[in-house]
Amino acid sequence: MHNIRLDDVDHLPVxxxxxxTDYPPDHRLPRHAHRRAQLLYGAKGVMQVETDAGAWTVPPDRAVLIPPGVVHQVLMDDVTTWSLYIEPDAAPWWPANCMVAEIGSLLRELLRTANGFAVDYAVTGRDGAVIDLVLHELRRLTPMALSITLPRDEPLRSLCRDYLAAPDLAVTNETWARAVNHSARTFDRKFRAQTAASPAAWRARARLLASLRLLPGHTVTDVSSRVGYASPAAFTAAFTRAFGAPPSRYM
Structure with missing residues (x-):
């Protein structure tokens, strides 16, 4: 099935x-939720998924597992997705919170095959066997640390959302404190209480997550300077500490 609405087929007994689905550059899916669990896989492009709890960056060949009923929005950057919408009873092991995972070659080809099924695909025979193997492979996924906590309350939440979308190297703790009419000390205390991180540490991680959107099609040297690192080596070291793999893994 390709480029059809979930609401038009959600009633099917499968x-x-x-x-x-194909999405144009800078396309935003507004806040919504699904009755089914969703595997949102990016075959092309980079996605950012946001819930009330935080934000998850999803580079190509990764997927985010979204629990049923969780309200979320998605920013698509020239993305092609191969999604699965799964009845909750068919995947009782589904994570309770969003989770990003790397998709290996076998599961990627299974997703490619499944997304070519007709609307009335047969749940027995070859099509059903593909779906059964997909579910088996999904149980083996392990989470990747590609998320960041967002503050619950405004205006802190909007400050962080805007920064995550377009990090500004000139922003300081004082800049943010003035923007919300707080003293630097009060702002720091409130920010730490809602994110468990200092504002400076939060911005550093946000810049690393933003670099994931820049790496495809750019050199490490270009990306490192755009996200505020003095050298490619310093950027690579920080990136590897944060995400467990060097930038080359995401290029």
């Missing part, structure tokens, strides 16, 4: 609905 445990898994595979739906592929």
């Amino acid at each position: 445990d898994v609905l595979p739906i592929g």
Whole structure:
């Protein structure tokens, strides 16, 4: 199934609905929720998924597992998705919170195949076997540390959302404190209480997550300077500490 609305097929009596969708650059899906669990896989492009709890950056060949009923919005950057919408009873092991995971070659080809199914695909025979193997492989996924906590309350939440979308190297703690009419000390205390991180540490991680959107098609040297690092080596070291793999893994 390709470029069809979930609402048009959600009633079908199948445990898994595979739906592929093409999105233009800078496309934003507004806040919504699904009755089914969703595997949102990016075959092309970079996604940013946001819930009330935080934000998850999803580079190509990664997927985010979204629990049923969780309200979320997605920023798509020239993305092609191969999604699965799964009845909750068919995946009782689904994570309770959003989770980003790397998709290996076998699962990627299974997703490609499933997203080519007809709307009325047969749940027995080859099509059903593909879906069964997909569910088996999904249970083996392990989480990747590609998320960041967002403050619950405004205006802190909007400050962080704007920064995550377009990090500004000139922003300081004092800049943010003035923006919300707080003293630097009061702002720091409130920010730490809602994110468990200092504002400076939060911005540093946000810049690293933003670099994931820049790496495809750019050199490490270009990206490191754009996100505020003095050298590619310093950027690579910080990136590897944060995400467990060097930038080259995401290029």
